[in-house]
Amino acid sequence: MTNNYLKLQFYSLPRNQAFARDAVAAFCLELNPTLSALSDVKTAVSEAVTNCTVHAYRGCSGLITVECEIEDNTLHMKISDEGKGIDDVNQAVQPFFTSAPTDERSGMGFTIMQTFMDEFKVSSEKDKGTVVCMSKTFNAEVENA
Secondary structure (H helix, E strand, O other): OOOEEEEEEEOOOOOOHOOOOOOOOHHHHOOOOHEEEEHHHHHHHHHHHHHHHHHEEEOOOEEEEEEEEEEEEEEEEEEEEOOOOOOHHHHOOOOOOOOOOOOOOOOHHHHHHHHHEEEEEEEEOOOOOEEEEEEEOHHHHHHOO
């Protein structure tokens, strides 16, 4: 199968979260995912885009870039921003950690992404932005069972 590629770029507006989630879900349909696997992808994308909107561009707007590539039976996703960056990535990926406690954030976004994806990595640079890379492999035999 030939690799397929998608790149979206949009403003960090809350209303664009659903757009990103649905666009990525539609893109990965060629992998014939189960409803459960599709829900995992949509949830992970929602969490990543929400993090960009809430934390990276707190109080202002900026660009969010979503890139996806299908390689064999695996969906690779890279969601990035050019926002304020994360001071301590190791701390940020811990369950219940939030940099916005007064906003009643649960601090579970990265934990949810890690749980629903097969591969997960965060890199960030102060005042330059954050990149979240995630992958999910769809096993045709298991998915169709």
